[in-house]
Amino acid sequence: MRRPLSLVLLVSFVAFSPNVTLGQEWSRFRGPNGAGQSDCTTIPTSFTAEDLLWKVGLPGVGNSSPVTWGDRLFLLSGDPDSGARHVLCLNTHDGRQLWQRDYPATTHRIHLQNTLASSTPVADSQHVYCAWATPEEFTMVALTHDGKEAWRASLGPFASAHGFATSPIVYEDLVIVTNDQDGDSSLIALDSRSGKIRWQVPRKVRPEQNASYAAPCILEQVGKPDQLIVCGWSHGISSLDPTSGTVHWELPVFERRPVGSPILVDGLILGNCGEGSGNNDVVAVRPPTADDPQPKQVYKIGKTSAPYVPTLIAKGSLVFLWGDKGVVSCIDAPTGKVHWRERVGGNFYGSPVRAGDSVFCVSVEGDVVALAAEATYKLLGRSPLGETCRTTPAIAAGRMFVRTESHLVAVGKP
Numbered sequence: 532m533r534r535p536l537s538l539v540l541l542v543s544f545v546a547f548s549p550n551v552t553l554g555q556e557w558s559r560f561r562g563p564n565g566a567g568q569s570d571c572t573t574i575p576t577s578f579t580a581e582d583l584l585w586k587v588g589l590p591g592v593g594n595s596s597p598v599t600w601g602d603r604l605f606l607l608s609g610d611p612d613s614g615a616r617h618v619l620c621l622n623t624h625d626g627r628q629l630w631q632r633d634y635p636a637t638t639h640r641i642h643l644q645n646t647l648a649s650s651t652p653v654a655d656s657q658h659v660y661c662a663w664a665t666p667e668e669f670t671m672v673a674l675t676h677d678g679k680e681a682w683r684a685s686l687g688p689f690a691s692a693h694g695f696a697t698s699p700i701v702y703e704d705l706v707i708v709t710n711d712q713d714g715d716s717s718l719i720a721l722d723s724r725s726g727k728i729r730w731q732v733p734r735k736v737r738p739e740q741n742a743s744y745a746a747p748c749i750l751e752q753v754g755k756p757d758q759l760i761v762c763g764w765s766h767g768i769s770s771l772d773p774t775s776g777t778v779h780w781e782l783p784v785f786e787r788r789p790v791g792s793p794i795l796v797d798g799l800i801l802g803n804c805g806e807g808s809g810n811n812d813v814v815a816v817r818p819p820t821a822d823d824p825q826p827k828q829v830y831k832i833g834k835t836s837a838p839y840v841p842t843l844i845a846k847g848s849l850v851f852l853w854g855d856k857g858v859v860s861c862i863d864a865p866t867g868k869v870h871w872r873e874r875v876g877g878n879f880y881g882s883p884v885r886a887g888d889s890v891f892c893v894s895v896e897g898d899v900v901a902l903a904a905e906a907t908y909k910l911l912g913r914s915p916l917g918e919t920c921r922t923t924p925a926i927a928a929g930r931m932f933v934r935t936e937s938h939l940v941a942v943g944k945p
Contacts, residue, residue, distance in 0.1 A: 557599045557927040560651040560698040561882060565748045565792050567844045569926040572887040573944040576901035577912025584930065584941040585626035590617050592936055593648030594696070594880070599623055599927040600654040603676055606934065607661050609647030614638040616648060616663050620678060623928060626941060630678035637665050641694030644880060644921065649696040651746075651923075653706070655723065657681075660706050662699050664689035669710065671699070673726060682726030690714035691742035696790075698746040702759070702773045705729060711743040711763045712736075718761060718776060730776035735765040745789040745802065749773065750818065758818075762789040762802045768816050768826070782826045784814045791842040791882065796850055796864040799829060803852075805839030813837040813852060815867060830867035836860040842882040842923075844890055846904040853883045853892050861906060871908040875900050880921040886931065893920045893933055916940065 561567040575582060591608035598605050602624060608617040614636040620629045641647070650662045658673040658681055669686040689695055690713040699708040705720045716734035721727065745762035750770065752758075759773040767783035785804040793802040800818060805811030813832040819825060832852070841853045845864065852860040857879065860872040877894030884891055889911055890902045897916040903909035918935035925932045929944030 556601070556654070557925045558655065559598060559653040559700050560596060560746045561792065561842060561884065561923060562926065564795075565700070565746055565842070566794060567842065567882060567884040567923075568846075569884070569886045571926050571929055571943070573929040574886040574889065574891070574926065574931045575912075575942060576889050578899075578914045578942055580917070582942060584943065584945065586938050586940045587621065587626040587628070588938055589619070589934070590631070591615070591648065593646045593934070594921045595648045595934070596651040596881070596923040597925045597932045597934055597939065598652050598654050598659070599925060599932070600656070600659070600676065603629065604925075604932060605652050605654055605659040606939065607648040607650060607652055607663070609663070611638065611647060614647060614665070616661075618652075618659070618661050618672070618674060620659075620676070621939065623930065623932070623941070626939065632674060632678055632680070634670075634672070636663070637667075639665050639694070640692065642692070645694040645696060647694075649694070651698040653699050653701050655701050658723065660699055660701070660723070662695075662697060662708060664695035666690060669695070671706070671708065671721060671726065673706075673723070684721060684726040684728075686710065686719060688714060692740070693742060696744040700747055702749060702757075705773065707747060707759065707773065709743070709745070709747060709761060709763065710734070711741060711765070713741050716741060716765070718771065720773070720776060732771070732776040732778070734763065737765050740788065741765060743789045746792040748793055748795065750795060750800070760793050760795075760800055762793050764788050764804070768793065768800055768802055768814075770818065770826075780819060780826050782816055782828065784816060784828055786812065790840045791838060794843050794845060794850075796845045797848050799864060801843055801850065801864070803837055803839070803843060805834075805837065807839070809839070809856065810834050811837035811839045813843065815864075832862065832867055836862070836869060836872055838879075840880045841892065844883040844885050846885055846888075846890075849904065849906060851883060851890055851902070851904070853879055855879055857894070859902065861908070870906045873908045875902070875910065882923040884924050884926060886926050891924060891931065893922065893924060895919060895921055897935060899933065
């Protein structure tokens with residue numbers, strides 16, 4: 532009996548859901564499941580300083596992006612002189628600071644483009660969880676939404692000449708964080724209520740640089756348990772049981788460091804890797820299926836179109852590759868075919884996000900560049916913020932929040 536087309540399309544979508552509920556809390560790096568997607572239509576593609584809803588100054592500096600829960604916005608900052616970390620909570624409506632918690636720490640060597648606060652927090656209904664590290668100590672802290680410390684965990688030393696930049700995620704009652712570094716490496720899951728380690732999986736370490744900074748995501752497939760998808764230099768793309776850390780499969784597809792995080796599109800896992808010289812790759816992997824029990828690399832896109840630091844962004848079957856040096860490409864997710872490739876100008880270390888039919892990314896020079904999320908190139912706007920920016924915007928409650936070097940701004944729905 533022939534199934535109705537609408538049913539077939541629904542089953543196909545659910546069978547490889549990117550676990551994105553558009554319009555919900557923007558509670559982790561790049562929002563729901565790290566996809567960077569929102570159905571919001573109230574973000575202007577071009578604006579001036581007069582159009583900002585509010586702009587507030589921040590202590591210290593950081594590449595940490597904002598996250599939201601309800602009317603609260605959480606952010607991590609660092610003092611480059613003293614090494615102190617600051618956890619901030621602001622009201623999303625007017626930018627008013629609700630509380631600040633300060634944690635003394637030490638300064639240490641990091642990459643010139645890195646900061647002492649480059650990890651984006653993650654929030655759930657009870658807590659906000661923040662991570663930072665010195666060579667001596669990898670620290671996780673859980674605070675209530677009112678700013679009271681619930682627990683603090685020390686996860687050992689952290690070794691990397693580039694410094695720390697990993698962002699944790701929440702899965703059910705676990706806080707999961709990658710710990711791929713130049714020293715002893717692992718994946719770690721902590722109990723969100725107590726901070727106790729529930730599982731810890733050792734990871735291989737390359738003889739030279741090994742630190743990777745991609746944030747994991749969750750793969751949902753009908754009839755299968757959820758899978759934790761992790762990108763790392765030593766292991767490539769890995770699938771694990773998020774409740775136990777048991778490894779399902781691995782495919783060593785990366786020749787260089789993953790900094791951008793994986794996304795899920797049209798039954799594929801897309802990840803990117805690279806190096807400062809611009810020798811970058813985007814890799815598409817098909818996870819095991821009933822017909823083929825082994826993961827397979829479907830295609831690879833080389834340095835002419837691939838980003839190193841920015842994470843990819845999708846709309847339907849279109850994937851946008853926003854290059855570090857301001858070259859943006861649009862590809863077809865199933866095949867890797869390039870629809871267009873254009874230079875928008877500027878340098879980019881933050882990742883793009885999509886609001887409705889528009890893709891936004893903020894340049895190091897402080898320009899919010901907006902492109903049409905279409906198979907034909909269209910520049911929609913370029914809005915200067917007037918300050919250096921290496922962060923990824925957050926979108927919630929009809930607004931886009933952008934953290935610059937010293938300020939946080941809001942634009943969108945009044």
